[in-house]
Every structure is written in C-alpha cells, then in structure tokens.
Amino acid sequence: MRVLSGIQPSGEALHLGNFFGALRQFVALQEEHEMLLFIADYHSMNSVRDGAARRANTLAVALDYLACGLDPTRAMLFRQSDMPEVTELAWLLSTVTPMGLLERGHAYKDKVAQGQSADHGLFAYPVLQAADILLYHSDLVPVGQDQKQHIEMARDIAQRFNHTYGEDLLVVPEPYIPEEVAVVSGTDGRKMSKSYGNTIPMFGKPKEVKKSVMGIVTDSTPVENPKEPVGHLFELWSLFADEAEREEMFARARAGGLGYGEVKKDLLARLNARFEPMRERRAELEQKPDDVEDVLADGAQRAREIARPVLDACREAAGLGGGRR
Ligand code: ADP
Numbered sequence: 001m002r003v004l005s006g007i008q009p010s011g012e013a014l015h016l017g018n019f020f021g022a023l024r025q026f027v028a029l030q031e032e033h034e035m036l037l038f039i040a041d042y043h044s045m046n047s048v049r050d051g052a053a054r055r056a057n058t059l060a061v062a063l064d065y066l067a068c069g070l071d072p073t074r075a076m077l078f079r080q081s082d083m084p085e086v087t088e089l090a091w092l093l094s095t096v097t098p099m100g101l102l103e104r105g106h107a108y109k110d111k112v113a114q115g116q117s118a119d120h121g122l123f124a125y126p127v128l129q130a131a132d133i134l135l136y137h138s139d140l141v142p143v144g145q146d147q148k149q150h151i152e153m154a155r156d157i158a159q160r161f162n163h164t165y166g167e168d169l170l171v172v173p174e175p176y177i178p179e180e181v182a183v184v185s186g187t188d189g190r191k192m193s194k195s196y197g198n199t200i201p202m203f204g205k206p207k208e209v210k211k212s213v214m215g216i217v218t219d220s221t222p223v224e225n226p227k228e229p230v231g232h233l234f235e236l237w238s239l240f241a242d243e244a245e246r247e248e249m250f251a252r253a254r255a256g257g258l259g260y261g262e263v264k265k266d267l268l269a270r271l272n273a274r275f276e277p278m279r280e281r282r283a284e285l286e287q288k289p290d291d292v293e294d295v296l297a298d299g300a301q302r303a304r305e306i307a308r309p310v311l312d313a314c315r316e317a318a319g320l321g322g323g324r325r
C-alpha cells in the first residue's frame with residue numbers, strides 16, 4: 001500500500017500530543033508500507049507570511065521526524081515546494097471542483113464566520129491538498145479527525161476528474177484515522193494543545209520539561225490517602241509504562257501512601273529516558289543542515305519518479321502540451 005501524509009510547518013515546538021497522536025503512528029507505518037511524508041510549505045503560505053520563518057520551520061519539521069525515527073532510506077521525506085508539479089495538478093483539479101464543495105470547507109467557513117476575509121489560497125486549500133494526495137496515486141492517508149473532510153473532498157475531486165478524462169487516471173484514496181489513538185491530555189486535563197498553553201514539550205530544555213511536568217494540575221488529596229488512579233496525571237504517566245508497571249503503580253495508588261509528587265517525578269524520569277536519545281539525535285542533525293537538505297532532495301527525487309507519470313497521463317488525457325510522441 002502507498003501511504004501519504006503531509007504536515008504543516010507551523011514553527012511550533014512538538015508536544016507529547018503530537019508525538020503519541022501523530023508522529024509515532026507515521027513512523028510506525030514506514031515498516032509495512034511505501035510511505036511518503038511531505039512538509040506542506042505551500043499550504044503554510046495561507047498563515048505564515050515570512051519567507052525566512054517558513055524555511056526555518058520546514059527544516060525544523062524535518063528534524064523532528066528524523067529524530068523520532070523516520071528512516072529516509074525507507075520513507076520518502078520531502079518538501080512540498082520541491083515538487084512544483086503539485087501546483088499544476090491542483091490547477092487541473094480545480095477545473096472540475098464545484099464552488100459548492102469548497103464553500104462547505106471547514107477552514108474557510110470558520111474564517112468567514114469569524115468575520116475575517118479569506119484569501120483565495122485558503123478557499124482553494126482543499127484542491128491543493130487533493131493534488132498532494134492524488135499526484136502520487138496514494139492509497140491511504142493517515143490523518144487526524146479534523147482532516148477527514150479534506151480527504152473526502154480529495155476522493156470526490158478524483159472521481160470527477162476520472163469521470164471527465166479517464167477512469168484510471170487517479171487513485172481514489174481512503175482516509176486512515178487510527179481509532180485507538182487516544183487524545184493525550186494536557187497539564188490542566190484538557191486536550192493537550194498549543195492553543196491551550198498546557199503542553200509538555202518533547203524537545204524542550206530539561207528545565208522547561210521539568211516545569212511543565214511538575215506543573216500538572218492535581219487535586220489536593222494528601223499523600224497518605226488512597227487514590228483512584230484515574231485522571232490526566234495517571235493517563236500521562238501510563239503513556240510511558242507497560243501493563244505490569246501500570247498495575248503495580250495503580251495498586252500503590254489505591255492502597256494509599258503514594259503522592260502525586262512522586263508520580264510526577266517518576267513520569268519525568270520515564271519521559272526523559274524515552275526522549276533523550278531523540279533529543280540527542282535532533283541536536284546532532286541540527287548541526288548538519290546540509291545532510292538534512294540531502295535527505296529532502298533524495299525524498300523529492302524518489303517521489304518525482306512516482307508523480308511524473310501520473311501527471312503526464314493527466315496532461316495527455318486532458319489534451320495539454322504538444323501531441324507529438
Ligand atoms: P495542536 O492541538 O497543538 O494545535 P495540531 O493541531 O497542530 O496540534 O496537531 C498536529 C497533529 O498532532 C495532529 O495529527 C493531531 O491529531 C495530533 N495531536 C495534537 N494534539 C493531540 C493530542 N492532545 N492528543 C492526540 N493527538 C494530538
């Protein structure tokens with residue numbers, strides 16, 4: 001199966017929710033599938049207006065993925081804008097995309113509902129996203145729940161294009177939304193999200209990480225009292241423990257004598273042990289930006305080998321370009 005996903009280079013530091021909810025899944029998929037992962041820098045133009053920031057953010061995403069174990073000899077990791085072909089396919093697709101379909105788009109509707117004026121880029125975002133997916137004949141697109149609508153639009157657009165110019169031109173992709181991916185709670189018990197300021201950073205400085213872990217909000221049950229091992233502190237801790245360790249810790253909580261402070265300290269130790277190798281790897285790669293560029297260039301070259309024939313077939317079927325063969 002060919003699996004593809006894209007990540008926006010937002011410039012935000014990765015947090016535990018991103019790791020357990022997204023990165024870890026993507027990295028695991030490389031084991032069994034042909035995996036394409038691109039950094040959606042064209043898409044980021046709708047929100048980030050600073051070129052230097054975009055370039056830096058794009059590199060940061062590449063570092064994050066490589067540090068988390070994405071293997072560039074297996075998966076193709078590339079920058080969206082190294083594949084300008086995608087903008088050509090986006091144009092072809094836009095000619096068969098009804099206005100009504102785009103008018104139902106969440107991102108666009110939300111912006112208009114907030115009374116802001118939207119740019120054409122935001123309105124047409126789902127068409128570019130469809131091109132991202134369809135250009136590579138992707139079978140499966142792993143995404144979060146919030147992206148489901150965009151994948152459905154891509155399916156719709158693919159079907160319309162095929163219907164117009166030839167049934168086998170584009171592969172109709174399936175979304176892949178892993179059910180078992182639980183929402184990771186933040187330090188205040190709400191969903192961990194950069195917009196709530198309740199995150200635990202993955203690649204943060206030791207002091208920063210410590211501060212957010214020790215700042216996890218709990219009730220004021222005294223140490224000696226028995227506690228039900230539920231709630232966001234135990235949930236976060238459980239992300240770093242196996243079944244047997246969980247049972248042991250939970251039994252201690254129920255018996256009384258286990259304080260929240262101890263659970264936090266143990267969580268911090270486990271978290272550091274798990275992420276330290278990744279932090280080191282990231283710091284190493286950061287010193288070698290040219291090597292990262294090589295990885296992206298190689299990823300783009302391999303992705304282009306897939307993309308070129310797909311785009312050429314669409315051009316040919318649509319009567320674009322010269323007819324001489
Ligand atoms: P944020 O909520 O911090 O803005 P994003 O929306 O940028 O995060 O999410 C990037 C990816 O990380 C998405 O695939 C999303 O599903 C995943 N993700 C973000 N927060 C969480 C969370 N708390 N639990 C699980 N997955 C999450």
Ligand code: TRP
Nearest residue numbers: 005006007008040043129132133
């Ligand atoms: N829109 C996605 C997001 O904001 C990023 C993205 C762009 C994407 N193109 C894609 C995801 C193609 C999957 C497939 O998260």
